[in-house]
Amino acid sequence: MSLPKTLAEDVARNLVMVARLIDEDPEQAYAYARIALRLASRVAAVREAAGFAAYATQKYSEALAEFRAAKRMTGSVELWPVMADCERGLGRPERALAMAGESEVQKLDKAGQVEMRLVAAGARRDMGQLDAAIVTLQSSELASNAVHSWTPRLRYAYADALLAAGREDEAREWFGKALEADKDGATDASDRLAEMDGVEFVDALEEDEDVDDATSAAPADEEKSDNGDDHKDEEGPAAS
Known part of the structure; x- marks a missing residue:
């Protein structure tokens, strides 16, 4: 609201692109954030978005500077x-x-x-x-049976720490609890459980490609086999 209308729209478009791309293409999101930053560096929301874009690309020093700036501006x-x-x-x-x-x-x-x-x-x-x-x-939040947006990540982190400490049975239990709470797939708890149980997943796409390759190769092999059999029929009696 502090910007002229046209400039505000330009900044908003860049911030929208940051939000859309930050998970799938953080480098591109970072590029949009830099544009927004050039246009409106005195807007707290821009500094915050630039911070998250830098954080997503592991530019931690830059991210920290932007977060500090946003905190100074908002007091939050x-x-x-x-x-x-x-x-x-x-x-x-x-x-x-x-x-x-x-x-x-x-x-x-x-x-x-x-x-x-x-x-x-x-x-x-x-x-x-x-x-x-x-x-x-270990906290009341971890012990609670209530499920919140942060519950899967908290349980997952606890399970991962237990596993790193060699407490496998407890880790398996907590990976299971994380999976129960993780309706949105925020963690890879199911993969970690499968890994602990020695289950190996096969990519269905790769399996289909292997089948297609084998199928396309079959006619050539059959032709080679047929030619070989005909040749053997012709030469067999002579050899005997």
Whole structure:
């Protein structure tokens, strides 16, 4: 609303493309975000979008700078967990852990607090503290039977940490719980369970291609076989 109408529309179109492409083609989304940033760098939503586009392409230093700018503009703490995860991406897990203990975390909503817990556990794992990572994830949210948008990822992270610690039976149980809650396919819990059980999946598309290749090769093989049999019939008596 702070921009002239034509400029606002141009910026909006670029932000829409960032949202559409960020999962499938993050590099292209990043390119659109840079255009929006050139057009309206003083708009908080643009700085936030540019941050997420940079984050998706693992440009963590740039992402952190954009998130900090957006936070200064809005005063909101909702980006705090992803800012902490940028610190992890920059190889500074201890700073991510420090952020997990700041007062900003108390201002987050439940989803944000769970996200912060996931980042803190990840930082513990980065530092080789597997048992501490497991304890970090143990919470009332993990123990609850209620399913929220963050439930599959929380259960999955707990299962993954258990598996890394060699606690396979518990890990299998929690991968199963993650799968039960994961109606949108946000995790690959089913694949992890199959891997633990030694199940190997075959790509149906590749299998069809193999069948097609074998079928197309069959006539040539048959022709070769027929020619060979005729030749053998002609030469067999002479050889005997």
